[in-house]
Amino acid sequence: MDFEKEYEGRFSTRYEEHIQNMTRLYEITGNLGDGKAISETYPQLKQTSAEDSAYEALLVSLYYAWNEVSECFIYGQYQAVIVLCRSIAERCLKLQFIKVTGGLPAGRMLGNLIQQGTGIIDQNILDLASLLGPPGNDRAHGLLETAEPEVAIRGGKERGVEVLSPSTYLIFPYRGEAEHAIERAHQILKATCG
Numbered sequence: 001m002d003f004e005k006e007y008e009g010r011f012s013t014r015y016e017e018h019i020q021n022m023t024r025l026y027e028i029t030g031n032l033g034d035g036k037a038i039s040e041t042y043p044q045l046k047q048t049s050a051e052d053s054a055y056e057a058l059l060v061s062l063y064y065a066w067n068e069v070s071e072c073f074i075y076g077q078y079q080a081v082i083v084l085c086r087s088i089a090e091r092c093l094k095l096q097f098i099k100v101t102g103g104l105p106a107g108r109m110l111g112n113l114i115q116q117g118t119g120i121i122d123q124n125i126l127d128l129a130s131l132l133g134p135p136g137n138d139r140a141h142g143l144l145e146t147a148e149p150e151v152a153i154r155g156g157k158e159r160g161v162e163v164l165s166p167s168t169y170l171i172f173p174y175r176g177e178a179e180h181a182i183e184r185a186h187q188i189l190k191a192t193c194g
Contacts, residue, residue, distance in 0.1 A: 014076065017172075021074045028179060029186040033070020038063055044193040054104070058095045059193070062088060066189060069182060078178035079139045085181035086110060086136020089129040092192045096121045110136075125191050128184045135177050 011018075022032060031037035038045055045063040049056035065088050072080040093113040097104050097120070105116040110133050117126050138144045145152040158176025161169055 017076055018074055021076060024179065025070060025073050025182065028183045029070075031070075032074075033067050035067070038066055042066065042189050042193040045189075055095065055098045058091050058098070062091050062095070062189065062193065065091065066185075069185065073178060073182055076172065076175075078172065078174040081178040082135050082139045082174060082181045085178075085185035086132045086140070088185045089132045089136075089188050092125070092188045093117055093121060093129055096125065096192055122191065125188055128188050132181055132184050132188075135181060139174070139177075 026032055029041070031041045035047070042062075044059060045066070046056070046059045047063055049060055065084055069081055069084040069088065072078075072084065090110040090113060093110070094104055094108065097113070097117070100120050105113065107113065107116060110129060114126050114130050114133070144156065151157055155171050155173030155175075156177050158174075158180070160172030160175030162172070163169055
């Protein structure tokens with residue numbers, strides 16, 4: 001198999017979409033998720049650490065998660081963006097618990113962290129995280145497909161649509177949800193690691 005030819009056939013037609021997504025990512029977050037931008041926008045994040053602690057491991061994992069979510073957004077992998085943004089919120093809440101209390105609470109899933117964070121973690125961070133829970137759970141567990149099959153088949157409640165002509169459209173499933181997710185995850189990261 002000629003993988004270069006396969007790659008060219010699969011992705012060359014999406015070049016303009018990738019550039020549009022890169023532009024949109026920058027409009028939303030002010031960065032493109034590359035190493036230099038991560039270090040400037042979220043200076044507490046780290047590429048590596050010699051310390052053996054949950055706090056340091058979270059800083060490193062958040063660095064790579066933001067890089068990955070940015071690339072997924074650029075390449076139009078919107079469902080992955082939504083799930084990973086939820087994960088970023090959960091990791092940031094864990095980081096905040098360690099910062100503020102010195103440890104993690106008993107319940108370590110996003111919903112539990114949000115509940116237990118009231119009065120401990122900044123309410124704005126908790127509110128943003130709570131907005132990432134439902135779409136992240138929906139994409140991770142296929143909830144929309146069973147609750148609202150028609151909406152799932154159409155590509156979500158906020159799918160992207162590009163009109164090419166009066167009778168031709170490009171559909172970008174879950175694009176709108178991904179834009180909201182990446183904006184919220186960026187705000188959470190900025191508040192916790194900026």
